[in-house]
Amino acid sequence: MATIDTHTSATVEHDHHDEGSYLKPKGSMLITLIDWLSTIDHKKIGVMYLFAVFFMFFLGGVAALAVRIELLEPIRQAADGTITGSNLASLFGLKDYSVAQSGNLYNRFMTLHGAIMVFMFIVPGIPASLGNFFLPLMIGAKDVAFPRLNLLSWYIYLFGSMFGVIAIILGGVDTGWTFYTPYSTTTDADHLNVVLMVLAAFILGFSSIFTGLNFVVTVHKLRAPGMGWFDMPLFVWAIYSTAIIQVLATPVIGITLLLLVFERTFNVGIFDPAMGGDPVLFQHFFWFYSHPVVYVMILPAMGIISETLTIYSRKKIFGYHAIAFSSLAIAAISFLVWGHHLFTSEGTLTATIFSALTFLVAIPTAVKVFNWVATLYKGSIVLNTPMLYTMMFLFTFLIGGLTGLPLGALSTDLHLHDSYYVVAHFHYTMFGGMVVAFLAGIHHWWPKMFGKEYSQLGSKIGFFLVFIGFNVTFFTQFFLGTQGMPRRYASYLSEFQPLHQISTIGSFVLAMGFFVHLFVFIQSLAVGKKAKPNYCGGLTLEWETSSPPIEHNFHHEPMLRHGPYEFADVVPPQCEPGEYPMPDPVENNDH
Amino acid sequence: MSTQNTQTFDSADPHGYHTGDTHGHTIIPMSTLRAILGALLLFTFLTVFAARAEIWFAEAFNVAIPDWVNASIAMGIAVVKALLVALFFMQLKYDNPLNAIIFSSCLFCVALFLFISAYDLKTRGNTYRWTGQESSAGGTLVGIKGKPAGQNIVQWAHESYKEKIIAEQGQAAWDQLAAEHMHSNSDHGPTHNSPAASRPGQGLTPGLFESGPWAHLPTSHAGEEPSSDHDAPAAGH
Amino acid sequence: MTTMDAQSSESKQQPYWKKYTHQPHWRSKEQEFDAAKIGMWLFLVTEVLLFSGLFCAYAVFRLLYPDAFANGSHYLDWRWGTLNTVILLFSSYTVATSIHNAQMNQQIRLRINLAITMLCAIAFIAIKFTLEYIPKWSVGKRPGSWFSYPWASEPHEPIWWSIYYSATGIHATHVLIGVGLLGWLLIRSFKGHFGPKHYTAVEIVGLYWHIVDLIWIFLFPLLYLIH
Secondary structure, eight states: OTTOOHHHHHHHHHGGGOOSBTTSOOSSHHHHHHHHHTOOOHHHHHHHHHHHHHHHHHHHHHHHHHHHHHTTSOOEEOTTSOEEOOHHHHHTTOOSOOHHHHHHHHHHHHHHHHHIIIIIIIHHHHIIIIIHHHHHHHTTOSSOSOHHHHHHHHHHHHHHHHHHHHHHHTTOOOSTTTTOTTHHHHTTTTOSHHHHHHHHHHHHHHHHHHHHHHHHHHHHHOOOTTOOGGGSOHHHHHHHHHHHHHHHHHHHHHHHHHHHHHHHHHOOOSSOGGGTOOHHHHHHHHHHHHHHHHHHHHHHHHHHHHHHHHHHHTSOOTTHHHHHHHHHHHHHHGGGOGGGGOTTTSOHHHHHHHHHHHHHHHHHHHHHHHHHHHHHTTOOOOOSHHHHHHHHHHHHHHHHHHHHHHHHSHHHHHHHTTBHHHHHHHHHHIIIIIIHHHHHHHHHHHHHHHSBOOOHHHHHHHHHHHHHHHHHHHHHHHHHHHHTOBTTOSOOOGGGHHHHHHHHHHHHHHHHHHHHHHHHHHHHHHHOOBOOTTTTOOOSGGGGSOSSOBTTBOSSOOOOOSOTTOHHHHSOTTOOGGGOOOSSOSSOOOO | OHHHHHHHHHHHOTTOGGGSOOSTTOOOOHHHHHHHHHHHHHHHHHHHHHHHHHHHHHHHHTOOOOHHHHHHHHHHHHHHHHHHIIIIISOTTTSOHHHHHHHHHHHHHHHHHHHHHHHHHHHTTSSSHHHHSOSSTTOOOTTOTTSOTTSOHHHHHHHHHHHHHHHHHOHHHHHHHHHHTHHHHTSOSSOTTSGGGSOOOOBSOTTTTSSGGGTTSOOOBTTSOOOHHHHHHHHHO | OTTOOTTTTTSSSOOHHHHOOOOTTSSOHHHHHHHHHHHHHHHHHHHHHHHHHHHHHHHHHHHHOHHHHHHHHHHSOHHHHHHHHHHHHHHHHHHHHHHHHHHHTOHHHHHHHHHHHHHHHHHHHHIIIIIIIHHHHHTTOOSGGGOOOTTOOSTTHHHHHHHHHHHHHHHHHHHHHHHHHHHHHHHHHHTTOOBTTBOHHHHHHHHHHHHHHHHHHHHHIIIIIOO
16 A cells, blocks of 8 residues: 555565464474464464363363263152162262252253353354464455454453363352353352352453454455455355354343342342342343354354355355355344243243244344255265265254244243253254354364364264264254253153163263264374365365465465355366365465 | 644644545544533533423422433433534544444444343233232342341341441430431332422532532431421422 | 653654554554554444443333332432533543644643543542442442441332442443553653554544443433433
């Protein structure tokens, strides 16, 4: 631009000399470590987020297995006082645990699973790790708009997670991840656990806000020259819509949790009926954030699917504009439907309105699914691990989405609410949607991020274990729910036992699948073959740099020459991915 | 305005830095800033004046002024003031329109959040009364540490204070104190929308404005004798 | 660079604001400035939404318990509220003026205006604590279960105090953060960091300070004037 001074242009040229991979160590172990912990490079921050998020997923997963172990058999107390089925207590070797204490232990693990998975894994999951890494690359930027804020948000994430971990070490929380009053104001009145956990969620909210804010500005101001709004990859559209929700919804959970902390520490009584307050107000506050945040969880997943589906069908996406706008539509509608989480506690008229509005969400979601399926039609589909996960997403997310409709209808919801049907439904959307797409994304971009290929065979074994394990675990829960098994209970009627046992077996198969994936990734980092710059034949800008990307992302400022999915125009027919003509060969450097 | 703007600007930056087509670098002349400050102070005066005048009017003529008059004057003026600050001090008028769009998007969310939540909590009991009403006004202190269950906290505060005073100073002292505070404890009741709804200002800091233009204004405070003119409408009631 | 003195435009060394270009991932300084402002506006959106929770709680309880809230506003001294409003409005004016000063390279006036803004913020806090919080707290007008004021006439008055202390307390926290930010600006302005070519930080903190003022513009009539 005209306003750049001459010495500015000089500094820009200096950047070209640093060509090394961003992963290249800066010196000794200590110096490299300090370099990573103080980096403002979006790629490194993305990778650090990725591992932090993986770790939290592991913690939450262990808690989930504990929950399933407890549910293997119902807790029973015989006439002579012997307690059977108190599996968690006996697992930890705790003797003389009463039924109530066993239930309490179960509640803590259940809350642990929910709170960790929601606040520390699903919400930051895709945007903060893959989004951080690929959003700037995909729009041809050198970094996100505010790199230091980006690092700060990672530290805030760590800090918040630390609060959560301290709360767990001090004995855990048994309120459920929703912190509903009066559970959250009355349990453990003498302990700090709940306050710490609530503060953890509050702090994590800031991390989410800063990430979202950063992405909105990045998309607005840092697109490569020539990249209009409709030249952006759909993953960027999805992350952009997500970021808008993060900015608009997260502050409300901030004030809600802050008021909850005031409630517990100062007894302000705003949510406490004993003081004249109103607990339903808390539910409104909570869900005004937490419903939109459901789309923070799923929108980036939809973005990943839009990428992998096109690349591995070697076909232009069907209905680019429809998918892009449906992301924005979902973001907008997400603010209109929070009342469907409190159908049984809010007023009848409000519930009716919210029920009607809830069905609106189905429209843009269905637009996406139809467009994806239409993209597959007559594509040359490559069935590698990311594509298998993409297919699994279409399958499981469809089940998750359609089982949501009976919950959005008032009359059926009265039967199904707070039952295992709800549990199964949101696991099919959260796990079958977000986690599956996350896995698709990681397998799709892993060689790009780390420059190493992974074993296709190993990861396919992992995929089948995850697919079978997931469906066995959660499909049974639909039956449990319709038969009347309430959620969040440690014990149950004996007739539910076979289905619970099948579900538990499925959860262990699922865990095995993840360990296979973990092994494949470690193997890839250790002995993986070097990956080509464009190993899967993508046309978006991240494929124009080497794998792994160089420190400054691109060898020279990327120019947009074609749309993100113009496979028919750019790629000759019957061309293997590795033989793709590079739109802008990496080797062809100015120097 | 604009010519003055360019002249002063040139002297500060002779290199013609401001030749770009960006939105962010508008220099707002001091005259505008001063005028906005003046308007803001004027509106502050107006809103306070309106609120005080209403109380005076209701008390002097013993008439009921509906709630919404007071509330809409106050909020209307607040909106005008907020607009002035946002448009001129925060430069939204001169700025990249994107910023205005961002800001108004949040107002949409606020409106949605506020109206639906408030509407629901107000109408929750319309179909089934038991879902909407407090079983006991002000709560019963059940489960609140250090407080006896069974009465609301306002009653508790009153009763425990009474016990304390009687124990320390005797029944006569309590009777005197209670008489002094009768106006605040029993006169009003559920009398919203009535002249008595204009309550005596109890929170005015005592002794600070006993002379000067405020001398005639109510300065009663907990522990002081309420002056007779605020009791007048209540007595009429 | 850090020991830049005030009349730097005359000194041989160039002042920071003239030398500053932009961070390497931006294409120009204009773009960086624009982005910073968009980012700040997004942050202001989150601030407004944070307070919207308090406004929502206020609206709900005002609808449910109008009498308690009518009493509540009469417990407050509208004169201190007015004084604080005038102080905040004036500080908003001085911070807007300081941006004008930075744009015009009026270094001395810039510092004076920033200092006045900071003093106003401190005065606001001082009035809030010594003349409002402490006298009220000491006679038992406290939130929730801390409430012990014996002469309340409506059973829901503790809720009023909860909302009063939460809303003004969170607002006062923002004012305190503002004091810190203004102090940071003041120090940087003494180092000559701001001038016609570079005043992003002044602009950003200015926006923050205006939003604090904006919130108060609504809190003042809601708490003190509506009765």
